[in-house]
Amino acid sequence: MHIRKVPGPRTVQLPDVGFLSRGDLPPPTTKRWVAFRKAVVVKAVRFGLISLEEAWSLYDLTQDEYCSWQTAVARYSESALRATALKKYR
Numbered sequence: 001m002h003i004r005k006v007p008g009p010r011t012v013q014l015p016d017v018g019f020l021s022r023g024d025l026p027p028p029t030t031k032r033w034v035a036f037r038k039a040v041v042v043k044a045v046r047f048g049l050i051s052l053e054e055a056w057s058l059y060d061l062t063q064d065e066y067c068s069w070q071t072a073v074a075r076y077s078e079s080a081l082r083a084t085a086l087k088k089y090r
Helices: 035-046 052-059 063-076
Strands: 011-013 019-021
Touching: 019 035, 035 052, 035 063, 052 063
Parallel strands: none
Antiparallel strands: 011 019
């Protein structure tokens, strides 16, 4: 098995005693952003697995798009990332 060398850590420990690795990240070709995938990207940036700029470029996100995900998680939790919950959390 070949492990590609990447800048930065391969895994980070989360506060809930879990781990998040680069293998847990959604693929860069992701077109359908469900709440779980958004939450994983926000966690990866928050805990230092990937940088903010790397997330923007890797997933072709705008700054506003990522910031809205981050704000929703910080204010209301990951459930606010659901498309059906947008009106509830505005």
